[in-house]
Amino acid sequence: MVATHVSRTVSLAIRGPLERADLPGLYSRVCDLLTANAGAVVLCDVIGIPCDAVAVEALARLQLGAHRNGCEVRLRHAPADLRQVVAFMGLEDVLPE
DSSP states (O other), rough: OOOOOOOOEEEOOSSSSOGGGHHHHHHHHHHHHHHHTOOEEEEEOTOOOOOOOHHHHHHHHHHEEEHHOOOEEEEEEEOOOHHHHHHHHHOOSSSSS
């Protein structure tokens, strides 16, 4: 018998602009989703998110929550400037190939 690993996919969208005060609630809601779907691939649509420090912090928190729950994050529709900053911050593994 051969065991196969089937990963689930969960989609979510983050819309901006984000305020720093939004981050704890966003992180809590995302972590609840990740806990309920441990091991899933999370497709995060970030279309329209401005490239600023708050957006980068939100994505870093998302990556941290995903890592803690054994999930993998992939960003969708990330603007070029946000993709560059994400890569610069060492989070390029969340960007699709």
